[in-house]
Amino acid sequence: MILDFTLPSTKPTILRWSEQELSAWEKLSTDAEAMSHRVDNPGLSTETSQQARMVLDSEHPERHPELANRKICRAIVTLWAGDLRLAKDTMRVPILQAVCENGSFTRLFTFALANLYFTHFDRLDDWDTGLFAKTADYLHQGVSLQARARSRDALFAIQQNPELSMGMSAPEKIAQQVLARDSDLPSTMREVGLGDYSGGRYAEIARQRVYLDRIAQADPRQTYTWLEDLCDSDLADAPATDGRRFGHLVIEAMTSQPVDSPSREWESTILKIADDPRARGTINWNKWWSRIPPENLRRVIAWLSGEDIRLFLEAVEIFGKKNSKDDLLRMFPDREHFLKGLLELKLVRETRLFAGPAARSAIRQIMGDDLRTNISQLSGMNYRETAVIFMNCGKFHVIEGSHNFKMWVIKGDPPEIMSNWRLGQINSTQFLNELRGERSPHEDYVALTHNVHKKWISDALIFMDSAGEYVPPEAVMSPVTYQKVSAERPLPVRPKNWRRQSRRAE
Numbered sequence: 128m129i130l131d132f133t134l135p136s137t138k139p140t141i142l143r144w145s146e147q148e149l150s151a152w153e154k155l156s157t158d159a160e161a162m163s164h165r166v167d168n169p170g171l172s173t174e175t176s177q178q179a180r181m182v183l184d185s186e187h188p189e190r191h192p193e194l195a196n197r198k199i200c201r202a203i204v205t206l207w208a209g210d211l212r213l214a215k216d217t218m219r220v221p222i223l224q225a226v227c228e229n230g231s232f233t234r235l236f237t238f239a240l241a242n243l244y245f246t247h248f249d250r251l252d253d254w255d256t257g258l259f260a261k262t263a264d265y266l267h268q269g270v271s272l273q274a275r276a277r278s279r280d281a282l283f284a285i286q287q288n289p290e291l292s293m294g295m296s297a298p299e300k301i302a303q304q305v306l307a308r309d310s311d312l313p314s315t316m317r318e319v320g321l322g323d324y325s326g327g328r329y330a331e332i333a334r335q336r337v338y339l340d341r342i343a344q345a346d347p348r349q350t351y352t353w354l355e356d357l358c359d360s361d362l363a364d365a366p367a368t369d370g371r372r373f374g375h376l377v378i379e380a381m382t383s384q385p386v387d388s389p390s391r392e393w394e395s396t397i398l399k400i401a402d403d404p405r406a407r408g409t410i411n412w413n414k415w416w417s418r419i420p421p422e423n424l425r426r427v428i429a430w431l432s433g434e435d436i437r438l439f440l441e442a443v444e445i446f447g448k449k450n451s452k453d454d455l456l457r458m459f460p461d462r463e464h465f466l467k468g469l470l471e472l473k474l475v476r477e478t479r480l481f482a483g484p485a486a487r488s489a490i491r492q493i494m495g496d497d498l499r500t501n502i503s504q505l506s507g508m509n510y511r512e513t514a515v516i517f518m519n520c521g522k523f524h525v526i527e528g529s530h531n532f533k534m535w536v537i538k539g540d541p542p543e544i545m546s547n548w549r550l551g552q553i554n555s556t557q558f559l560n561e562l563r564g565e566r567s568p569h570e571d572y573v574a575l576t577h578n579v580h581k582k583w584i585s586d587a588l589i590f591m592d593s594a595g596e597y598v599p600p601e602a603v604m605s606p607v608t609y610q611k612v613s614a615e616r617p618l619p620v621r622p623k624n625w626r627r628q629s630r631r632a633e
Contacts, residue, residue, distance in 0.1 A: 200230035237269035241281035245324035284320030302336035406548035468603030507555030585616035592619035
């Protein structure tokens with residue numbers, strides 16, 4: 128039979144790989160070898176690990192004869208890295224010294240020691256004085272005895288980037304590099320050779336430093352994509368310095384800048400972490416706000432006060448337009464000028480919103496996801512659509528409401544219901560009784576009816592003046608209203624040496 132094609136050669140032919148293919152396989156081989164020597168630390172049987180635990184359970188582990196077996200020494204270091212409780216209870220300088228001196232600083236032992244170091248990092252000195260420095264010294268010694276690193280692993284990091292990997296200041300330095308390059312921490316850690324240790328204390332400290340530095344460089348009036356990360360409960364609850372949580376450091380940093388009105392995202396981040404700072408006595412307040420400096424606490428409460436006033440006025444205006452309440456709308460600009468004027472004068476220390484069920488629903492529908500403040504519920508049919516705002520102004524307190532609610536101005540201590548945040552709902556009758564309390568009308572409080580003649584404005588200012596707080600009339604009225612009221616009604620006289628202080632002066 129004659130074939131019309133050529134048969135293949137009986138001699139085997141080995142095809143040559145391209146340089147690109149060879150390079151790719153070489154990289155895979157190197158990465159696989161490096162991975163096998165890193166975190167998992169292979170070659171330790173269950174029996175070896177059990178023997179290592181027995182050594183640590185003995186009365187004097189540092190003198191145990193089993194330490195002559197370097198596999199046992201490596202198993203001890205591996206157990207310490209993976210078992211926080213065991214490490215905390217048994218890792219002491221004399222035991223570490225005996226383990227390292229008998230471990231022979233093989234490549235596997237050195238990787239196990241690196242895993243231990245980057246996993247526990249600053250915790251080490253909490254367990255025994257000098258443990259951090261001793262562990263670092265032994266790790267340096269182990270790395271110095273190894274061949275030059277062939278991949279970006281712990282050996283590479285310590286050989287090529289010692290300032291970013293060794294010492295208590297290393298996490299701060301790598302965080303600075305992240306910000307300088309406008310990069311992210313995981314990719315930066317991989318680049319310097321520490322990608323395998325993203326779950327340890329070293330990485331946690333670096334991550335915290337990155338966020339705190341970003342906050343310090345940020346403008347609170349702007350929004351940033353990384354703000355959402357700060358709301359993660361695991362990140363906020365992570366341990367930080369001085370027995371505090373990382374969330375405490377975040378809140379303190381975010382409330383340190385004296386701006387007038389931060390962005391919605393900035394303010395929402397704070398509230399998602401710690402809830403409302405005015406809700407004293409609650410679990411969240413005790414957990415978070417009790418550990419924040421008073422100045423920062425006052426600042427964030429002032430931010431929320433501005434938000435509450437804006438929200439209250441918006442709700443009143445929308446209600447008036449929706450229900451064609453012409454009389455309410457005519458008086459709305461004067462109410463708005465008065466309340467915002469007190470805020471601008473920096474007299475408002477704290478606010479609280481109350482609303483009937485229909486008003487609460489309307490506000491939530493209006494604001495949607497922008498609603499960032501708590502609204503306590505008023506019950507009672509007459510208050511179903513009513514919204515009320517309480518304003519603590521130090522020497523006096525203002526309670527203003529929508530509809531036909533009178534403006535109350537009270538001297539002395541605020542009513543208890545205004546500071547009791549555990550009270551989620553209050554009856555309208557009880558609400559008014561709490562406002563009156565044991566107070567005498569016209570002496571301890573006034574309840575003023577809004578009218579087109581604007582008498583309520585002058586009466587309120589005179590009563591505030593009698594409480595010991597001069598409020599400049601022109602600061603709480605529009606020029607037109609001031610001209611009318613000053614021509615028709617008595618107003619308080621400006622004291623000598625009085626100087627106006629506004630919120631922006633802060």
